[in-house]
Amino acid sequence: MGSETVKCSNCGKRNKVPAAGAGTPRCGNCHEPLPWIASAADGDFAEIAEKSSVPVLVDLWATWCGPCRMVSPALEQLARERAGQIKLVKTDVDAAPATAERFTVRAVPTLLVLDRGEVLARQAGAAPVPQLRAWLDQALSAKVGKETKS
Numbered sequence: 001m002g003s004e005t006v007k008c009s010n011c012g013k014r015n016k017v018p019a020a021g022a023g024t025p026r027c028g029n030c031h032e033p034l035p036w037i038a039s040a041a042d043g044d045f046a047e048i049a050e051k052s053s054v055p056v057l058v059d060l061w062a063t064w065c066g067p068c069r070m071v072s073p074a075l076e077q078l079a080r081e082r083a084g085q086i087k088l089v090k091t092d093v094d095a096a097p098a099t100a101e102r103f104t105v106r107a108v109p110t111l112l113v114l115d116r117g118e119v120l121a122r123q124a125g126a127a128p129v130p131q132l133r134a135w136l137d138q139a140l141s142a143k144v145g146k147e148t149k150s
Helices: 045-050 066-081 097-102 129-149
Strands: 003-007 014-018 036-039 056-061 087-092 110-115 118-124
Touching: 003 036, 014 036, 036 066, 045 056, 045 087, 056 066, 066 087, 066 129, 110 129, 118 129
Parallel strands: 036 087, 056 087
Antiparallel strands: 003 014, 056 110, 110 118
16 A cells, blocks of 8 residues: 655645544644545555545556546546545556456446545546536435434
8 A cells, every 4th residue: 555645735845645544634834634545456445445434435446548548537536525524535447357356347437435445426427527426426425324323
């Protein structure tokens, strides 16, 4: 598991953000939430995605997939908008066949919203940012609804 270097949108300082960890990443300088974007494969998917302290937007994609390349910037934008609230985990299905099989991926991109390993929402195919934002918000509000009933 590695880490990504992320520039804080508030103060501009560069921060290393680990792929997995407790809590949510914050800027070491101004303490504002940072976008949490990580890559995961078969061997570390559980640690990075399923044990996350925040809901996870999973992008199951492939290098050869044009729509996957088109939707990636939109997903990264959502991760920046929801810094401290979600984690974006990108998984290349060709490099992670067991993960792709586990989630019955039949088309790429396949997007999932996970909460501690439980699938809250699923969508196949690329979509524009407003549609993805609405889908993500609906999935996250369903999570909140479940928590209030518990």
